[in-house]
Amino acid sequence: MIETMLQAMESLFEGVRFLGTQGLPNVIMIAVAGIMFWLAAGKGVEPLLLLPIAFGCLLVNLPLSEVMAADGVLKTLYDFGIGNELFPLLIFVGIGSMTDFTPLLANPRLLLFGAAGQLGIFITLMLALALGFSKEEAVSVAAIGACDGPTVIYVSNMFAGLDKIPTAMVGALAVAAYSYMALVPVIQPPIMRLLTTRREREVKMPSPKGQISRTALIAFPIVVTILTGIVAPKGLPLMGMIMLGNFMKMTGVVPRLSHAAENEIANIATLFLGLAIGGTMAGSQFLTRETLMVFGLGLVAITIDTVGGVLLGKIWYLLSGGKVNPLVGASGISAYPMAARLVQSEGQRWNKQNFLLMHAMAANTGGQIGSVMAAAIMLSILKGMGII
Template sequence: MIFGLMETGFPLFYWGNALMIAIALVLIYLAIAKEMEPLLLVPIGFGMILVNLPLGGMMDYEMMLKAPQAGTVVEVSTQEGKGFDKGGVICKLDSGEVVAPVFGRVDKLNVEQGQHVEKGQVIASILTMEQTDQAVLPSRPVGLLSRIFQFGVMWQILPPLMFLCLGALTDFGPMLANPKTLLLGAAAQFGVYLAFFMALFVGFSLPEAASIGIIGGAEGPTTIYVSSVLAPHIIGATAVACYSYMALVPIIIPPVIRLLTTKKERGIFMKPSMRKVSKLEKILFPLITAIIVILIVPTSAALMGCFMIGNLFKECGVTERLNKTAQTTFVDLITIFLTLAIGASMPAQNFLQSKTLLVLVLGVVSFAAAAGAGVLLAKFMNLFLKEKINPMIGGAGVSAVPMSARVVQVMGQKENPKNFLLMHAMGPNVAGAIGAAIAGGVFIGILG
């Protein structure tokens, strides 16, 4: 008890916590040393560290454990302050055992040996970091980050607000200048549905499979939004997979493009000049898109509505203050809260499961398939087009704005130094963001 040493987290620290901290440090290293999505991976990594330091309480939820039947306590198996695994015995009654439905630790025991308890009486107050179905296992957030996670992510507030900021940062001009590229962004959603069916094949439930499939949309807020609605228990894995693979787009997309195209196809020249898009077109686009898409897929309203109002702030010309705020201060605040909360959703007990590895593998498949589908559709379109399009821009349909478009630009310059594909690739790039939001809405509409 000297200097409170018995109150430290060391007794509850185990190899899983150490491994998760090591993974977090790798993410932070990649963000700082390699500049891979630093605004995302630094707070995610630090959130992972915080939640894997026992007794910190940053991501704790309080849950009342009740007696499943009446009886007399014959043994208290887990004392106050002690940790337990999911299914661990908290106490034994003469009528049976009281087991924990989640992992965690005992905060306060309300019974003692020899005491008679009635069915439904609170046996203990326990603290857990596990996401639960509130209708079955109600809990309340008591930690700083668990409150942010509960009221920001689980209440589906932060992801749509992030979409508002993304709308303010997005220029739909290249897509409007060449509407054919909208089809390439739509084709990229093939990766979403391929991963969905593969996830079902390997044993995931429908809601879990939808949350995994949407990783292929390469939109972090969409992935988080869909997972929070359908499968919150795997939200850490899906979010980290999405953001990590967005950072790895320069590694994932080029091999897929090279596999599906010839050198001649990669060298197809596209005129750098594009049709000038009028201000009226740019103003009408978010208005018309919001109306049509939300009427067709009502459950996409939160994401699509915020995406389009953000873009209207940018294009209308009379809301410069709102646009500037959405592009700077507001997006930074949302990013801090959202990424810290996502990082904190990954305690070792939640993350180190066989399912997590499958999520990461299927996430890669989803990304690669999305890029491949865009490339193949571009090749198919070239069969009918007089003015050919470089099929590499189809690979930018994997949203990850604007990283995938930049990757296509670099590849295009290598194959044909005269090519400047960035603006052409931005068309399917931003179309992919719309497609991902629609796909997420479809999943929620069917399974939510």
């Protein structure tokens, strides 16, 4: 009987023994979870996503944890909403409901900044291929340049489902994408200042004239959805969901659905997505050379996005005879509305009379459309090549 009791007590310390013998990767990942807790709760860095990701990371790395085993809670969440790409799409409905395309419709030419802001995707793709990533891995890493967490998860998980990339890579990509999105206010200003002259930064842009009718605002998401379906059908779920959310908001006839999309649905999907992504961060699979490279390439992608946008802004400045402020180009990424606010504050820093917000909002919503369109086009090209 005493022997049985000793055996029973011994089983209580199996976790400690595991940590002592083969648990170094787990200990490191628990520390990583701690850093993410500090960033999210202490510094307010993308807390909506980083907090559940960190908790999922903690849960999966505790010794002998079974949360990602066959019937584990995080594995169930993963299969329910990540494995089939459902959660990112639900979040997109919410994002669509929160987005106002009025500044873009008032000044549609600024949509081109949304194209320049995707340059990082394609340059990073080349770099990732040069560094030895497979084609599917390279596309997944490059998607960080979309500055759009759900898009990164959607694209990478599509490859993970086909066993073309390791599942743990989805977690690394998601954390890198959300971390760099949160770091946009740190990453962008030095690049903006480096690439522009003081005279360029001081350019005042008059507010766009003319109002936009409700009918045009309602028709816009339908037109973009149809166009995406024709040009890049593989990306239709992404664009379709974001435009559905915006369509509901603009019609104004389904306030309950619109409210639910941007609150309950987006919140629940965000929580479950974060936890399940955290669950993919098991130390034994996460701590690889590839993970470090993913983080490095992610930084490169967002840097090149900013460079692309600002350089287009400089070209536009020259062609327009100095009427376009090149700083606006930096907001042609998907980090909405953070990038637009950053351009506004940077513009005011150099000229107190300068109000770039409406122009930056137009470019920023253009960046949202551009990032989803770039991902949609990449997926359609891959399908055309027979890769997916």
